[in-house]
Amino acid sequence: MSALKDVADLTESEARTEHARLAKEIRAHDKAYYQNDAPKVSDAIYDLLRLRLLEIEAAFPQLVDLFSPSQTVGAKPGGKFGEITHAVPMLSLGNAFNEEDVADFVGRVRRFLGLSEDQHVAITAEPKIDGLSANLRYEKGRLIHGATRGDGTTGEDVTLNLLTLQDVPETLPGTGWPDVLEVRGEVYMSHAHFAALNVRQEERGKRAYKNPRNAAAGSLRQLDPKMTAERPLRYFAYAWGEMSAPIGETQFEAVQRFADWGFVVNDMMKRCDSVEALLEVYRGIEESRAGLGYDIDGVVYKVDRLDWQERLGQVSRAPRWAIAHKFPAEQATTLLEAIDIQVGRTGALTPVARLTPVTVGGVVVTNATLHNQDEIERKDIRAGDTVVIQRAGDVIPQVVRVTNADRAGRGEAFDFPVICPECGSHAVREHDEKTGKLDVVRRCTGGLICGAQIKERLKHFVGRKAFDIEGMGTKQIEAFHDEGLVTEPSHIFTLKARNAAGEITPPLQEREGWGETSANNLFAAIDDRRDIALLRLLNALGIRHVGEGTSGLLARSYGSWAAIRAAAEGLEDETVRSEMLAIDGIGETAVEALDQYFGEPQNRDLLDRLSDQLNVADAEQVSTDSPVAGKVVVFTGTLERVTRDEAKAKAQSLGAKVSGSVSKKTDILVAGPGAGSKAKKAADLGIETLTEDEWFALIGG
Numbered sequence: 001m002s003a004l005k006d007v008a009d010l011t012e013s014e015a016r017t018e019h020a021r022l023a024k025e026i027r028a029h030d031k032a033y034y035q036n037d038a039p040k041v042s043d044a045i046y047d048l049l050r051l052r053l054l055e056i057e058a059a060f061p062q063l064v065d066l067f068s069p070s071q072t073v074g075a076k077p078g079g080k081f082g083e084i085t086h087a088v089p090m091l092s093l094g095n096a097f098n099e100e101d102v103a104d105f106v107g108r109v110r111r112f113l114g115l116s117e118d119q120h121v122a123i124t125a126e127p128k129i130d131g132l133s134a135n136l137r138y139e140k141g142r143l144i145h146g147a148t149r150g151d152g153t154t155g156e157d158v159t160l161n162l163l164t165l166q167d168v169p170e171t172l173p174g175t176g177w178p179d180v181l182e183v184r185g186e187v188y189m190s191h192a193h194f195a196a197l198n199v200r201q202e203e204r205g206k207r208a209y210k211n212p213r214n215a216a217a218g219s220l221r222q223l224d225p226k227m228t229a230e231r232p233l234r235y236f237a238y239a240w241g242e243m244s245a246p247i248g249e250t251q252f253e254a255v256q257r258f259a260d261w262g263f264v265v266n267d268m269m270k271r272c273d274s275v276e277a278l279l280e281v282y283r284g285i286e287e288s289r290a291g292l293g294y295d296i297d298g299v300v301y302k303v304d305r306l307d308w309q310e311r312l313g314q315v316s317r318a319p320r321w322a323i324a325h326k327f328p329a330e331q332a333t334t335l336l337e338a339i340d341i342q343v344g345r346t347g348a349l350t351p352v353a354r355l356t357p358v359t360v361g362g363v364v365v366t367n368a369t370l371h372n373q374d375e376i377e378r379k380d381i382r383a384g385d386t387v388v389i390q391r392a393g394d395v396i397p398q399v400v401r402v403t404n405a406d407r408a409g410r411g412e413a414f415d416f417p418v419i420c421p422e423c424g425s426h427a428v429r430e431h432d433e434k435t436g437k438l439d440v441v442r443r444c445t446g447g448l449i450c451g452a453q454i455k456e457r458l459k460h461f462v463g464r465k466a467f468d469i470e471g472m473g474t475k476q477i478e479a480f481h482d483e484g485l486v487t488e489p490s491h492i493f494t495l496k497a498r499n500a501a502g503e504i505t506p507p508l509q510e511r512e513g514w515g516e517t518s519a520n521n522l523f524a525a526i527d528d529r530r531d532i533a534l535l536r537l538l539n540a541l542g543i544r545h546v547g548e549g550t551s552g553l554l555a556r557s558y559g560s561w562a563a564i565r566a567a568a569e570g571l572e573d574e575t576v577r578s579e580m581l582a583i584d585g586i587g588e589t590a591v592e593a594l595d596q597y598f599g600e601p602q603n604r605d606l607l608d609r610l611s612d613q614l615n616v617a618d619a620e621q622v623s624t625d626s627p628v629a630g631k632v633v634v635f636t637g638t639l640e641r642v643t644r645d646e647a648k649a650k651a652q653s654l655g656a657k658v659s660g661s662v663s664k665k666t667d668i669l670v671a672g673p674g675a676g677s678k679a680k681k682a683a684d685l686g687i688e689t690l691t692e693d694e695w696f697a698l699i700g701g
């Protein structure tokens, strides 16, 4: 590319020739990639070709025609973006809801790092922008690709759309940037542009966006970058991913360098030395909130020193060195018209308040959750009441309280059903065996005979964090299920064959709302998901207490679908069970739920039929090669090189299970000076005891 002329120096005829050549080459690569699954060039080269084409088109708009690859950007035939696996996962943030949570956060950081009382910990505070995060990868100062966060591991390739943003430089000005630099930040839409966009949407007979964040997400994900360009989006840079060289010693410094390299950084960011100072910045930002012209939903605090950030590391999918201090939820008052019952995929009967529509924090709310029977009784909520509702971020709106509780003439107290409104089975509240307490949730006992449960399970199965089948959403599942075409997951994968064999009448493509193309797109989207990641498959099954996190732990520990099935179907064996319980993060409840699910012959048959339709990819097993993987480790006495929390986190990241007490199950005791009864007990039990130095030697530093 470096030998190429600057686009500004091209004559029109040179531009035309080069444009035609590029278009032809890109189409050939598209074909190789999408139709033959055999790319001939790396993604980086491909992106460069596209970027060059786009540059030429920007300078010579007369060259753009319907057949230009720029009109079908990165779109697969199914109308989707390509995927980008992040070089470094994109994390989320833990939340603080009040001043005490903030003090706790700072306390945790200090404890983890083992700081003495006279040591300062500098922490930055900056607005939390309410948009969507995007990663921009630069190599040798040139934008290579840009991606959405996605599930944190894999995002969507929205490079060309991001390039339409005035705040996203295509090449980095200045000097000193590392060869590989991934800048992370928030894409957002200003209030003014949001309002203008909604006016245009309505003029065009399209649906208005609910809030600026949804509008930003919708705009960034337009398949045609020209549409994105029509909707001005902005970008604040505030974090980073992979970097070939360090860009500073502190968060503050690193962000200042982003500014030197042409990015917009938020000028409200401050560096503080105490909890009080953080809270002062918080209050200041909250006060200026209304006049900013864009949405923010809190303040983010980050430990300033990058070497400390590194030591603090992460837990689950959030860093220990940062936290989001959220603004309080917004509230409004409205009429509660009725209370309905919804049946979820685990059979839970959830009461829902139907409300007279009201705007809360810019969003029209018509329903709110009432959680459960006890909650309705505690708050004495009745149909016909005037209620205060609140909404915070993406959380389902909630009823806070009734405002007319002492007025006469209220409706009857709500009579919670004891029969499932969907299938007529008994709905019961079980006793928790351990605590002896009554479960707060009333559940339908109908299991797979309850249409509502099957439907909800199927919706979960095709959902974004499970099979994520494009074009197969709530509406389609409802329709296919009600017609008896899809009553279990495997049926989704046999739809195409049944349709082709004439078993579905009328065939899908002849139905209202469907055509040849949309039916084929759906079948292609389904086929696309036959290759499925182990984590997604497990999560898709919707086993109680086995959500995304637990599915991930199981996938990484067992590695393959066959291994997981063998373990989950063999849980009556004590060794198998204790091995599963030894996985850090997996407890009795999840193991019990797996045992119940896989112990049911009906479920095993269903899984056999499903497995026949899939190729389940193995998961990367974490640290099974580490010398302490699967070992139960206990730390005791004073550690001198790191704090106890840090040692524990490190051991866990290497696949060890850290326990607080010595027992027969303990494999290794790490004993520092002052170790007492634990060391004695370990010696009595013949358990291997290591000094702190020996421990570090064992785990490699």
Ligand code: IVH
Pocket: 091, 092, 093, 126, 127, 128, 129, 130, 131, 132, 133, 149, 186, 238, 239, 300, 319, 322, 324
């Ligand atoms: S830092 C590892 N800073 O909040 C930490 N995030 O709830 C990376 N967000 O996914 C994030 N403003 O989309 C950071 N000033 C800010 C932010 C911010 C908004 C978003 C970001 C992230 C989400 C987590």
